[in-house]
Amino acid sequence: MIKALRGTYDILPPETTLWQKVEQKTRELFASYGYGEIRTPIFERTELFTRSIGEATDIVEKEMYTFQDRKGRSCSLRPEETACVVRACLEHKLLNQQGKIHKFFYIGPMFRYDRPQAGRQRQFNQVGVELFGSYSPFADAEVITMMVRFFELLGLKNVSVNVNSLGDKESVENYKDELKKFIQPKLGDLCPDCNRRFEKNILRLLDCKVPSCKEVFNSPEMPVITNSLSNVSREHYETVLSALKDVNVNFVEEPGLVRGLDYYTETIFEITHNSIGAQDALGGGGRYNNLVKEIGGPATGAVGFAIGVERLILVLKQLDIQAEDCKDIIYLVSFDEEAIRENLVFADELRKKGLTAITGYQKLSVKAQMRQANNIGAKFVVMRGENERAQEFVKVKNMESGEEKVVAVKDLAQNFV
RNA sequence: GUGAUUGUAGCUCAGUUGGUUAGAGCGCCUGGUUGUGGCCCAGGAGGCCGGGGGUUCAAAUCCCCUCAUUCACCCCA
Known part of the structure; x- marks a missing residue:
C-alpha cells in the first residue's frame, strides 16, 4: 500500500470544516485591519531562503527540501513565507514609493524536513501577515494585537504572549559580545548543546532547558539583552509595550525569547499555549527592518508574524471548539x-x-x-x-x-x- | 540528526513458558417488521499479526535488518 510520506498527512471530513472555519476567520479578521491576501509560489530559488533566513540556521542547514530543476537551477520548497512575500514585493516594485504602507496576509503550506512529533510535521500550514513601510512601534503593537484577537475570535482564551526586543543591529552585536565575555569562562559548566550554540548562535543559549545551564544564566551578573538596547531601540520597545497596555493585551516580557531566523530586529514576540505538548508555540514573529534591503530592495521597515495552523487546530480540538453546525x-x-x-x-x-x-x-x-x-x-x-x-x-x-x-x-x- | 516507544479486523485493544482453524468490545452488513432509523435479540462479513530475512518439527510470539507510528531532544509554526 502506498502511504502518505513521513510527516505529511490527509485532512478528511468532517475535520476539514474546522479548517474552513479557521480560514474563514483569518480572511474576516485580517481584512478588518486592512490586509489583503497574497499568494506566492510554493517553491522559490534556494538562494532566496539562504540569504534571508540565514546560512547557519537549522532551517537552511538541515530542513529544506531542495532540488534541481531540469535546467539545473537550485530550487527549494518554501520553509516559511516572509522571504517569499518580500521577493514578491520587490518583483512588483511595491516598495519604491517611500512611506507607502503595504499589508498582506497569507495562508498555505510550508515545508521543513524535520523529525515529526506532536505539533510538528514536514508539510504544515501557516497563516501570517506582513506589514511593509513603517518603522512605527504602533505598527508592532497593532500586529501583536491582531494576533491575539485572532485567537480570541476562534474562542481561544489563556494564550501566553511573550515579547522581547533585540534592538537594532548594533544593540544585538554589543549584547552578543557582552554575553560571550560572560559565558566564555563558564563553558565547562554548560551542556554540549550550549557549547555548540556558543559558537553557532549564542543567543540561543538563553532558552536552554537544562537546569545546570539555567543556573548559570540566572546569575545576577548575567547580561540582559534589554539592558543593551540603544536609546532609540529602548524607546521603540517601551512604546510597543505601553501601546499593548492601552489595548488591554496581556503580555509577559521575556528577555530570554529568541527567534530562529536571522532577519529579526527590534521587537520579537511569540504566543504559546500550554495544552499541546513540547512544541507549544502557536505563532511568533517580529520586526525585520534590514531584510528588504539585504535582498536588494530599498530600506524598508517591516513587521509580521506566522501562526502554525496544525498547532492551532490541536488546541481547538483540545478545548472541544467545533465548527458551526451544518444545515439540516x-x-x-x-x-x-x-x-x-x-x-x-x-x-x-x-x-x-x-x-x-x-x-x-x-x-x-x-x-x-x-x-x-x-x-x-x-x-x-x-x-x-x-x-x-x-x-x-x-x-x-x-x-x-x-x-x-x-x-x-x-x-x-x-x-x- | 539523536534517544525512547509502538506496529494484530474500519476503530480501541487482548493474545499465557513459541504449539491446532488468531480473539474481544465498538462499528459495519443481513434478518427479527411484504414500505420505516435509533433500543433489544439472532446471524454474518472483515486479518499474508507493518515488510524482509533468520532460528525451529512448529513463529503474532525468539533474533537481525528495514519501513512506519508516537513522544522527547535539537529546532521551530
Missing part, C-alpha cells in the same frame, strides 16, 4: 427503481432552494435506507412508494420526533423552507 439533511428514500429516478429530480429541486438533500443510488431495503439516513444524521426523510405516487404525494418523516406527514409533491421544497 433531507434524505430521500427510494422504494423502487422508479423512485431512484424520481429522487434525482426531487433532490435537485430541494438543492435549488438551498437545502441539503441526499439520495441513495441503488435499490436497498427501506430498512437499510432508513438506517443510512439515521447514520448520516438526517433530520428528515422523504418517502415515495406506490401509494404516494398514485396520488402525487410524498411522505415526510421527522427523524427526531418520529412524526410523519403527507405532503403534495408540488409543496415539497416549500415544506422545508
Whole structure:
C-alpha cells in the first residue's frame, strides 16, 4: 500500500470544516485591519531562503527540501513565507514609493524536513501577515494585537504572549559580545548543546532547558539583552509595550525569547499555549527592518508574524471548539427503481432552494435506507412508494420526533423552507 | 540528526513458558417488521499479526535488518 510520506498527512471530513472555519476567520479578521491576501509560489530559488533566513540556521542547514530543476537551477520548497512575500514585493516594485504602507496576509503550506512529533510535521500550514513601510512601534503593537484577537475570535482564551526586543543591529552585536565575555569562562559548566550554540548562535543559549545551564544564566551578573538596547531601540520597545497596555493585551516580557531566523530586529514576540505538548508555540514573529534591503530592495521597515495552523487546530480540538453546525439533511428514500429516478429530480429541486438533500443510488431495503439516513444524521426523510405516487404525494418523516406527514409533491421544497 | 516507544479486523485493544482453524468490545452488513432509523435479540462479513530475512518439527510470539507510528531532544509554526 502506498502511504502518505513521513510527516505529511490527509485532512478528511468532517475535520476539514474546522479548517474552513479557521480560514474563514483569518480572511474576516485580517481584512478588518486592512490586509489583503497574497499568494506566492510554493517553491522559490534556494538562494532566496539562504540569504534571508540565514546560512547557519537549522532551517537552511538541515530542513529544506531542495532540488534541481531540469535546467539545473537550485530550487527549494518554501520553509516559511516572509522571504517569499518580500521577493514578491520587490518583483512588483511595491516598495519604491517611500512611506507607502503595504499589508498582506497569507495562508498555505510550508515545508521543513524535520523529525515529526506532536505539533510538528514536514508539510504544515501557516497563516501570517506582513506589514511593509513603517518603522512605527504602533505598527508592532497593532500586529501583536491582531494576533491575539485572532485567537480570541476562534474562542481561544489563556494564550501566553511573550515579547522581547533585540534592538537594532548594533544593540544585538554589543549584547552578543557582552554575553560571550560572560559565558566564555563558564563553558565547562554548560551542556554540549550550549557549547555548540556558543559558537553557532549564542543567543540561543538563553532558552536552554537544562537546569545546570539555567543556573548559570540566572546569575545576577548575567547580561540582559534589554539592558543593551540603544536609546532609540529602548524607546521603540517601551512604546510597543505601553501601546499593548492601552489595548488591554496581556503580555509577559521575556528577555530570554529568541527567534530562529536571522532577519529579526527590534521587537520579537511569540504566543504559546500550554495544552499541546513540547512544541507549544502557536505563532511568533517580529520586526525585520534590514531584510528588504539585504535582498536588494530599498530600506524598508517591516513587521509580521506566522501562526502554525496544525498547532492551532490541536488546541481547538483540545478545548472541544467545533465548527458551526451544518444545515439540516433531507434524505430521500427510494422504494423502487422508479423512485431512484424520481429522487434525482426531487433532490435537485430541494438543492435549488438551498437545502441539503441526499439520495441513495441503488435499490436497498427501506430498512437499510432508513438506517443510512439515521447514520448520516438526517433530520428528515422523504418517502415515495406506490401509494404516494398514485396520488402525487410524498411522505415526510421527522427523524427526531418520529412524526410523519403527507405532503403534495408540488409543496415539497416549500415544506422545508 | 539523536534517544525512547509502538506496529494484530474500519476503530480501541487482548493474545499465557513459541504449539491446532488468531480473539474481544465498538462499528459495519443481513434478518427479527411484504414500505420505516435509533433500543433489544439472532446471524454474518472483515486479518499474508507493518515488510524482509533468520532460528525451529512448529513463529503474532525468539533474533537481525528495514519501513512506519508516537513522544522527547535539537529546532521551530
